[in-house]
Amino acid sequence: MRIPTDHSGNSDGTVVGLKGSGFVLREADFSDMAGLERIENICFPYGRYSGAILRAFLMNPFSRTYVVEQDGIVASEIIIIHRRSVEIASIAVLPEARGRGIAKALLGKAEQIATKKRISTLTLHVAVDNTPAIKLYEKEGYRACEVISEYYGSGLSALYMKKELNIQ
Template sequence: MAVAGIEIRVFKEHDIPALLEIERECFPPDLAYDRAVFEELSTMSNGVVIVAEVGGRVVGYAAGVAEGSYGHVVSIAVAPSWQGRGIGSLLLEKLEEKLRGLGAACFVLEVAVDNERAIRLYTKRGYRVARVLKGYYGGRDGFLMVKGCLYLNE
């Protein structure tokens, strides 16, 4: 079910506390991003950080980097109490649009092999598994997923 009144907007520095809380809720401490990551991504000329806001409250974010013709989806997270409402899908769609504007023609991302909810989202949005990344998440395997890439020689 979709949420009425979602605003997708560019990240602002005052959003950092909300993003750190979402990180804490969604990721283990060793994988959660800190303030410096969001500050760096938001100041890079090829970086994009957007947030989903409902009623003035930040409930999710998406971050990515345009790397030549590739758009690298760095992270997407939605606060657990807001998951399952289409916010992640909307964030991914808007992130892809912004990365296309920076020259990306196809998209890549990494996801833990056991993150079934995220894998379903990415598959539904046209991503496919390109390869297994052994030990990518501190001993846990990940998938490299791609969308729109004819080949990936990495």
């Protein structure tokens, strides 16, 4: 299923502003499980979500999972939980697809959901040693709030980051 992506893309789901061609941002479904698990395994050496957890996110009415695919191959994911705030539970882009603006487009999708639901706060956790991601999040308006020791259970801490939107 292709979805309108507002400022993140065209009405056919094609993501605008990305380097390269043929990228489509769409909501994930159960047929994407292999791609989601592949992304988790490649992108997260620690703290990755299992297949059971990924399926639970797909079934949860307070969560949305989106993928960006190129030529039918899932290249990235974002898992968004929305209640009182919008939490980015996972965001990942395969190494070969990085540097093309995909993560920025996925963050834009999270903001779009927050705005639609009139939620002003977006949050995420990122490994303290993931400097490229931290720089991207800061560039997109996220601010570091605290360091959470041993967040990933492997001795690695996480940086808790937050962004406030001006929802009117």
